[in-house]
Amino acid sequence: MLSRVAESVFWMNRYIERAENYSRFIDVNHQLSLDLNEEVPNQWLPLVHTTGDYELFEKRYSNPTPVNVIRFMTFDEENPNSIFQCLSKARENARTIRENISTSMWEVLNEFYLYVKNYRKLYLESTEAHGDTLSMDLSDFLSTVRKSCQSFYGCSDATISHDEVWNFALLGRFLERADKTTRILDMKYFILLPSVHDIGSTLDLLQWLSLLKSASAHEMYNRKYKKIDPTDIAEFLILNDTFPRSIIFCIQEMQEALEKISGLKEGLPRNSAQDATTVYLNRLRSENIKSIFDKGLHEYLDDIQIELNQIGSKIVERFFTN
């Protein structure tokens, strides 16, 4: 396949995955804020920290109010990672590779984009008219975003050949997902508790629970563990090799996709992207949660992000530029 096409497929999937994660982050935070009283410190700023776009946010908004954060992450056209921008770029990528995807995939994505674009217009008009209030049907919107992303995945799964195009799609999707899972876990680092005595309090546990929900991991976690416990949650989201949003699961999927790309008919020689992924996967397999906490969870998550970035650059180097 054309290098340019491989790159577009990869990014199209990253953007869809990003939009899905953002919709989940915002929704969970929205729900959480409804459970908390006003004395609890601001719940919305950590969300911006999590995405890594704090500087841009600060430039554009004076206050991390719920409305500002939601607008920034959902509809802001100056924020390259907002759901609206992710969708625009995913669709633009799809447009350049239409001949490689099925019409039904294109239709799902195109309708999805039109929906977000239209909702955005209504939302902005309504906040302008009614001031800074949270829209009542925001949860509806976010859930439609999530469902549309999933129907895009389902549609891809069922309507295109599982060949090179498909494997580059998986690479993009799982690289993005692994990154977002590290950021979900790291969110706890940025959420300050009112005092150190609150560690282990109801509020603390509520926050941990919301992280699980952000990763859609709540039910699966409950099947394996009996209580909400930070160490167990981190273990589940980093090292559980059967849960599809854990770091190790994502790396496994990437490794498999890279193997298939190399092993396809007229295959490629092994390459540095593949090697790096395999080495990293083996390292993860030898980790345990105790050593991770000994090192410090926040630092450990930083390391994962660096590792993911390196694998990402190797993919770019090996396949997209020549």
Next chain:
Amino acid sequence: MFIADYSAKNIYDEMFSNEGFPRKSYDFVKTKMESLGGIELLKRSSSAERALMSLGITFTLYGDGGEQERIMPFDVIPRIVPSEEWINIEKGLKQRILALNLFLNDIYSERKILKDKIIPSEIIDSSTGYLKQCMGLKPPKDIWIHITGTDLVRDGAGAFHVLEDNLRCPSGVSYVLENREVMKRTFPELFEKLNIRQVYDYPYHLRSMLENLTDVSDPVIAVWTPGVYNSAYYEHSFLAQKMGVYLVEGTDLVVENHKVYMKTTKGLRKVDVVYRRIDDTFMDPTSFREDSLLGVKGIFEAYKRGNVALANAPGTGVADDKVIYSYVPKIIKYYLGEDPIIPNVPTYLCSEGPDLKFVLENIHNLVVKAANGAGGYGMIIGPKSTKQEQEDFKELIKADPRNYIAQPVLNLSTVPTLISDKIESRHVDLRPFILYGKDIYVMPGGLTRVALRKGSLVVNSSQGGGSKDTWVLG
């Protein structure tokens, strides 16, 4: 019902005679539309529009407000061409393509037609579509024009004429195929009852025509697009997708050892056939325009050496120069010894003294077009223009008479068209698509473009035109 109020006077209407009776081919459609009623028709029309929106069938418009993605306006009342008329059109188009191909072969080699003084050689040499780099070129199987979209119009008496030949990168076939899909969803009952000739297999004809251009077995075929910002990008990707071939941009291609390769995840891969949707002179900065950023260095040389096939062949543009168009009847006679089956629209050449005088004096009654203009640009419609516009245009003509032709204003035929909540008459033209491979294939029907503004004769999508599904019955 509102179709009862429709009237078509002093004009050739495709659906109704001047006496107000439906033509035979439209009988069933008219009855059906009446029984559906206005509300139902509007409902179906808006559901058709929604379908086009979901499919993202758009083109890009450039203008003051930056670029905008638009849905091609689509009208649900079909345009029907009776089969007995179609048989003649098909014959006439084949004849024309055959003759134009022989003409191209000749003027880039022996130039007999010029030596025999059928066409003055200065007309050829001064045509911007004429590429001297193509002299002596022998395209595979001696075919130059592989894909044509010929524009046809009916005059006031209902007779078809050729308005222009589009031999370079004719657009619109994707709308024909998509419109048909949408119409099948919109009026399944009409498709059940009428025997409408199918168009879905066009991409297969296109693909086998392209395969015919090379002797390589299982050739690698690519559609070459200027990129996602080109107004016809949708069509380029549509055709690549339907044919199951690669869609490439200039930056995906590279020439090494006079062979063309594309950059893939597995390294370079040789390309055998290129259906280019990029203008001749932008194709290769080493042979043509140096400033082309879209082109691929060395591709023309690779082509000359027979290492890659290009459709259409470079240099075909000379044959759709509007001045040369006026010679096509003579070209047909010269190469085939036949009279043209479909006549041209009468044309005045500003490069000829008496014609020029006539055009300058009668500009208010004529359509004047630039010889190489397209998309409704570089033209003036006399009766619809102001005195000042006419004076300005006269200066343009006097400064470069070779570049202008004039034609009488044709009273293009009309088809009933849904305009907001009424049915009104609107002018149409017709662009059938013709493929020249092992033999010549004419798509039954083609793109009917409709001028949506009341009274307007300009059907180009870049000028706010829309389209209709075209049905050839039987």
